[in-house]
Amino acid sequence: MTKHETTITEEQQGQRIDKALASVLTFSRSQIQHFIDEGLLKVNGNEIKNKYKVQPGDHVTLMEPEPEELDVTAENLDLDIVYEDADVLVVNKPRGMVVHPAPGHTSGTLVNGLMHHCTDLSGINGVVRPGIVHRIDKDTSGLLMVAKNDTAHESLVNQLKAKTTKREYRAIVHGLISHDTGTIDAPIGRDTDERQNMTVTERNSRDAVTHFHVIERFKNHTYVTCELETGRTHQIRVHMKYIGFPIMADPKYGPRKKSSYPIDGQALHAAVLGFKHPRTGEMMTFEAPLPEDMQACLAQLKREMG
Structure with missing residues (x-):
């Protein structure tokens, strides 16, 4: 226990x-x-x-209590494996895929696919989350690192704690951000009114820092890069809402009105991931191109500019 x-x-x-x-x-x-x-x-x-x-x-x-050992079914989900060796694996998760099994999501998760792809995953998080070092939301696409043994797992977790990993996201947000760069330094904690949501608050919160810069401005939207210094739950989504620029099509933190753009779930993509290899110490950086739905949204925004 x-x-x-x-x-x-x-x-x-x-x-x-x-x-x-x-x-x-x-x-x-x-x-x-x-x-x-x-x-x-x-x-x-x-x-x-x-x-x-x-x-x-x-x-x-x-x-x-110790996590119960759930019977996770291996499933051939045709994962987009960006890199793999004996210690680590980097996968490009599609939008709509849950990372690990939970009530209501017992199949079709990233862990189900990983169990089919390889059997040598770290066991630090128990059977429910084998190899999973960090998570991204179900409706966020992009890169995740996975540990294939306990030594690699500990190394990657320590790098996250030391803030030495590189995690860059691409996002389309509502509104026009006037300044080219910025840093959001605002603590995040659970919303006392909406328990499933996070919010910027001083009470029972943890420090959270997001750096952003503008890539392109449109008529009523801005395309940005967001880089995580910390990794709080829903951090980018909460921070961008906090400064008045919620992410396009975000069902939890965005406008209540249904999005008219061709995307189901927030326009947020984990595009760049960098870390030191647990065995060699070499700095490794990976990049995943924007998913087709975000590309379609950008194309529509450009058309609206005339």
């Missing part, structure tokens, strides 16, 4: 235990309720009820 500990702050006073913990731990309220029901969560050494309201200074201990 993995032990998690936290101390309740004055800001959290009076909140239900599940709400208070969901804002600081990487678990949903329903997961926390399950842990309470199973007796895996204690406050000041005592088991509590789901309705318990926290007080400042409460010491919370959560014993997270």
Whole structure:
């Protein structure tokens, strides 16, 4: 089991235990309720009820069970493998593909395809997420690095933590960005009103930094490059909305009106990925061309310019 500990702050006073913990731990309220029901969560050494309201200074201990070994079915998904050797694999994920199995997505995921493509994946994340070092959203396309052994996995994770990897995205956003370059330095945390969303907030957040520069301006849209310094959930999508330029066709953070452009899901593509090879130390950089749907959107934007 993995032990998690936290101390309740004055800001959290009076909140239900599940709400208070969901804002600081990487678990949903329903997961926390399950842990309470199973007796895996204690406050000041005592088991509590789901309705318990926290007080400042409460010491919370959560014993997270080891991941269950799910039977992941290997599927021939004809993955776009950009690079592969004995230690690492780089794949260009299509828009619409989920990275790893989850309730509601037990097949057709990147992990299902990887299990068919090769059997020598790292096991650090358990059977559910073999080899997966980092993720990109279901409706974001582009490059992902995959570890084929535990040594490679640890190296790649450490590079992510040290912010030495290179991760560049291409995005089409609503509105005209007047300045050519910029940096968004704004902490991101879970939205307390919409639990499935992230937002810029000072409360229970983590630092997040995105650098961007303008590639091309259109009538009412801008084509940009975004480079991640940190890797928070939905970071680019949240940051671009925060500065008033949400990503085209983003169903979660974009305009409510359905997009009239030929793309299903946010116009965001992980175009460049760079890291030091875990074994040789050589800096390796890979690039994936824009998917056809984003190319079609850019073509339509150019036509609208007249």
